[in-house]
Amino acid sequence: MTTSVTPWWKALKIRQEILNASGQIDDVQMSLFRAVHGTGTDRPPYADARYYGEITHPTERLIDLLTEIAVRIGAGDDYLKARAVTRLDQGMGGGKSHACIGAFHLADNPESLLGTELGKRVAERAKAKVGRPLAGDLGRPHVVVLPCDNMTPAVGVQDLDGPAISLYERFLWRLFSRDYSLFERYQPFWSDKHKIAEAIRAVNRPVLIIVDEVLDYIGNGLDGANKPDLAAQDMAFLRALLDVVNDVPHVAMLVVMIASDTDKTALSAVAQDRRDDLNSLLERNGMPATVTEVGDFADILRRRLFDAEPAAEVLAATAAIHEPVLEDTAWAKHVWDAIGADWRRRWSAEVAACYPFHPMLMSLAKEEWSKVTGFQRVRSTIRIFAATVYAQQQRGKAGEWVPALIGPGDLPLSDSAVREALLGSGLVEDERTIANYRSLAEIEVVNHDASSGTARRQDLERPSSPWTEANPRAAERAANFIFLASIVGTLRPGRGRGASAPEVKAATSVPDINYTITDADSIVDDLVNPSRGMSALDIIPGQGNNKPARYFLSTRLTHRMLVNNIRRTITEVERDQVIAEVAQKLASSGPFRDLKFVPADPERSAADVLATAGLDTAYTSRLIVLDPEQYSLRNGMEKPTVEALTIALGLGQGVRRLPVQWASSAVYAVVNTQRRGLARGLAVEYLARQKALAAPEVQNDDELKATGTKELTTARQQLEKAIKRAYQHVVYLAQPDPDGERYLDQLTFDEDNFTSLDGTMVWKGLADRDKVFDAGQFGARALLHNLRDQDYGKTLSDIRAAFYSAPRLPLLYAGDRDLQQAIYDAVSDGLVSIVDGAGTEVAVTAPGQVNLASTSLRLAKPQPRTCLTCGELTHEGTCSASDGSDVQHGGTTDSGTSVYASSVGAGGQVTAAADSGGGSTAGPAKDRQVAFSFTSNLLASSDNADGFAALFRAFYMALDERQISYLQGTIQLVLQGEAAEQIQQRLEELGIRATFKEI
Known part of the structure; x- marks a missing residue:
């Protein structure tokens, strides 16, 4: 590194709170409760609105959230231009508490917050939304904060709750600022929407209501209180409040409740019902929102860790010193191209965005760490990077080597704060595995004082070379990256198991052309050498340029620990894909002529996917199985699915009305939303066991292999059972009244042993609904019963088409064969006739001779004949002149051309x-x-x-x-x-x- 470039640890000033804590940043996990109620030493710095604005990067989503609140409470008559209820449903560590504190400051101290960069951006966006600037005080809003994770049901805190016990009473006590007379006036009306609205209006100011971590209260919290009456009152109040907020002007509500698919909190059955109830209310009354996304990582980190932006000339100079190595032909061929380093193509912009971190490290955090279930994206990343920049800065001040950009090999494991931040981040969940990796870090990489460790010793003992000064920790940096790739899990999302050889070489690179690709090869070869390298390293040999060798630091795990580690690396895409695959294998057509599976396409709407799936097949009864990733019914999440099915069945309106001809013969199998959640959990368990069984640790251990095989078989059986149960619903086009409107109808199987994946079960269920005829039910009499007067005179082709396109007509078990037999029997019994274009009756001698494709032959009412026995003109029936024997009418036509006797x-x-x-x-x-x-x-x-x-x-x-x-x-x-x-x-x-x- 040239001396003309100012190092990052001099160009940036680390925030004092991080320096005071020696890199172990305290308030990464912000607390709304402490921000609102903290006093003295318990009052955090971010309780000050201006300081909060300084350390908060104004992400687009956070600006949107605060703008909605500002307009709703402070835009006067334009309050309807913003939504009333917002739900933050991100998982842990996603910035929900940070956003709630921002909303609190916006309403509680608007002048201070609006003076910060964040506040100015909110004010600008609000002005653009309503066409005029908002008042600086936003109308002096009143804030009601219900920090439910700091509330015990039925047990109030005198200083905060006064006489209040229930959630409604605590709401009133805060709404009326401890005014006892107003509190008593409205206390009895916990479910009265009119009275609750009246109470809010009585404040005579805009109101912001913040309900944080509501599930902590209504879930196990209410269970622990063991007071059913209180639970009923609290839930009734929440239902009423969510409706009222939408109706009262200048009132906004922010609710924090993690989405059920993400929240793994174990709940009792009644608590689960309460969550489902509230979840449905929030979906109906509010809009879900997030305040951070992966792309915000770098900006959030820099704002949180440093108190100023780097100078433009420093960014440009830092980017420039790396370019010779990035453009080197050998490095490009063997490393950069092999790892798919997209950031290299826009290098200067990436450096400016990620500084002082290397784009490769930021990519690792965004694309891999953030996808591990237990990893708390913002919170954990801040802890790791805060400890890293502090430790590296201390090295710089001590005159030691510091990387020009902090890369994936530069998280110093010798520093306890860095190591524990990594191991405690959620990347490793099992305590025993954490302990094992803690030992591996010291033994294989570097110990606490940087004097030992396999990789560190190789650096210390290496003979001097032209690049030694520019890269004195090359082996340690390589081992660091292997360590990071290993703790993510047995399988890195999207990358495979462990670290690839090119990735490890990339982690050792420095902006010095003296350190060549040959030197990097030598470093890695020494590190992975079986005799002198890391002893705990598993090596997966390479297979040509497309499949390089991979390295993985292995701890001796039990099968359960191995599964636990892998489980957290399973992506939602993998999970839903295996469910779709198993559903397709389990599906059977039964009496349906065709079985189709419609795969999900997250890039398009559910309606568009069905509209273009080619499902409108002529003259064919179809059982169509919908991919559960995109389609489900019930639990308040069915709207997109119902809309898609409505359009697919030809019931759409306007431009959404598709020219669907054969909708009546299409029957859709759809999962239940709640049961899909259970299946998804079991799919993760199955995939984790499948991948664990394939791991070398298991394949090379007979005991683990036997355990893994047994558990995989059980997991597969449980998954199949759950998927069968999940497919609970059948959707079809109905018209029970021939003169009535067509509509979308549903059949739901309540019994666990019934599934809409089984065509035979579906057919039986639809037979009970008169949507289909079961085997042997459709004959001549059934044919006549279903024919209307206007059907006579239609061609056989039209009659056939009607049984597939007209929902008033049930589907036939054997399709065309049943229809041919019924028409033949009806003709043979004299119930109907088949005539040609001239109206002349045509004889049919066998069911197979009934040509359903004919557009010239028509179905007609039977022509009258003279009975030979009694002389009556008749169509059918028993002869009135019969002598008692079972003889039917027989006779000649008026022209005398044929005789029919039966x-x-x-x-x-x-x-x-x-x-x-x-x-x-x-x-x-x-x-x-x-x-x-x-x-x-x-x-x-x-x-x-x-x-x-x-x-x-x-x-x-x-x-x-x-x-x-x-x-x-x-x-x-x-x-x-x-x-x-x-x-x-x-x-x-x-x-x-x-x-x-x-x-």
């Missing part, structure tokens, strides 16, 4: 075209078609046997005299063995295959 007799059906033997005298004789069926037990009546003998003799005569031109039929007989042999012989002579079996 007897309940023997077993079979026959169709024949016969030459006319007489009949009509009005013209030449015409052929007639004869069709009949019969079933009869001939053992029970000798008369029947004689009758059939006569019938078949008539057949014989007609055949023998060549009077039959066409013959088609099926006959089933039960006869004696000798007769069967004779018939078999005759059939074989005719080339007819028959089935014979003994009974």
